[in-house]
Amino acid sequence: MTDTLLDVSGVTMRFGGLTAVNDVSLTVGQGEIIGLIGPNGAGKTTFFNCLTGLYVPTEGTVTFRGSVLPPKPHLVTQAGIARTFQNIRLFANMTVLENVLVGRHTRTREGLLSAILRGPGYRRAEAESREKAMELLEFTGLAAKADHLSRNLPYGEQRKLEIARAMASDPGLLLLDEPTAGMNPQETRAAEELVFAIRDKGVAVLVIEHDMRFIFNLCTRTAVLVQGQKIVEGDRETVQNDERVITAYLGAPLAETGPDQATGAAPVTGTDPTEADQ
Numbered sequence: 001m002t003d004t005l006l007d008v009s010g011v012t013m014r015f016g017g018l019t020a021v022n023d024v025s026l027t028v029g030q031g032e033i034i035g036l037i038g039p040n041g042a043g044k045t046t047f048f049n050c051l052t053g054l055y056v057p058t059e060g061t062v063t064f065r066g067s068v069l070p071p072k073p074h075l076v077t078q079a080g081i082a083r084t085f086q087n088i089r090l091f092a093n094m095t096v097l098e099n100v101l102v103g104r105h106t107r108t109r110e111g112l113l114s115a116i117l118r119g120p121g122y123r124r125a126e127a128e129s130r131e132k133a134m135e136l137l138e139f140t141g142l143a144a145k146a147d148h149l150s151r152n153l154p155y156g157e158q159r160k161l162e163i164a165r166a167m168a169s170d171p172g173l174l175l176l177d178e179p180t181a182g183m184n185p186q187e188t189r190a191a192e193e194l195v196f197a198i199r200d201k202g203v204a205v206l207v208i209e210h211d212m213r214f215i216f217n218l219c220t221r222t223a224v225l226v227q228g229q230k231i232v233e234g235d236r237e238t239v240q241n242d243e244r245v246i247t248a249y250l251g252a253p254l255a256e257t258g259p260d261q262a263t264g265a266a267p268v269t270g271t272d273p274t275e276a277d278q
């Protein structure tokens, strides 16, 4: 049994009359990789936003390392949760290295005055941050592009850079929101390896993905959200064989490669929960 890192209890998020997340509970243990899947509009990103302080849940509590999380994003980051976004949010005109350094600032203690005066404490902290950032660029395979502007990176590398930046805050838990969106199959396999490597560094991962092969290759447990409710949670077998999951994904067009925008259903090739590799 793993030690519980994240304990989400009965989280509900309402927007006026719409209940986007409905009484969802979930735990993530130390060193686990947990999946969160569901059709478009199921409430997955809203659930992440409730964990990271972007939204204050209407009901429920989020506990991390035994303490209730303050509903402020920078305090959540300081507590040890980092995330990436579905729509890449890099600083386009900063270099790759600078983007990672931005992610590092929650872990540097030097204050504004020290930064202005550029005293020895500041210079030491800056040198340490750069070293740490370069290590992360090595780790994610981006070191050779440290001085490139992030907007000039290919899409798959921008996603990796988002992960490097999130890792710069030394998280205990990393939340990934559709990390393989827009990636080709080779990039997706490389992203799997990266997530395993992150886990091997002792960082737990909670990942939203539409690519079921990716999810089932990585995750020990997967929770399925449909219309804001968690309908099932378990290993690959449990999820794939659950009638409600199959029903939620039925109607998937056979030949598509991305999630179907109209139904929110995942396409069959590589992404249907009933079709993933055994």
Ligand SMILES: Nc1ncnc2c1ncn2[C@@H]1O[C@H](COP(=O)(O)OP(=O)(O)OP(=O)(O)O)[C@@H](O)[C@H]1O
Residues within 6 Å of the ligand: 015, 018, 020, 038, 039, 040, 041, 042, 043, 044, 045, 046, 047, 086
């Ligand atoms: N700030 C908001 N105000 C009002 N409604 C919102 C807000 N954020 C999300 N919603 C609604 O909550 C529901 C869940 O959306 P959410 O983006 O969490 O789904 P999702 O499962 O992440 O979908 P996708 O797979 O398409 O990213 C949707 O109906 C969405 O329109």
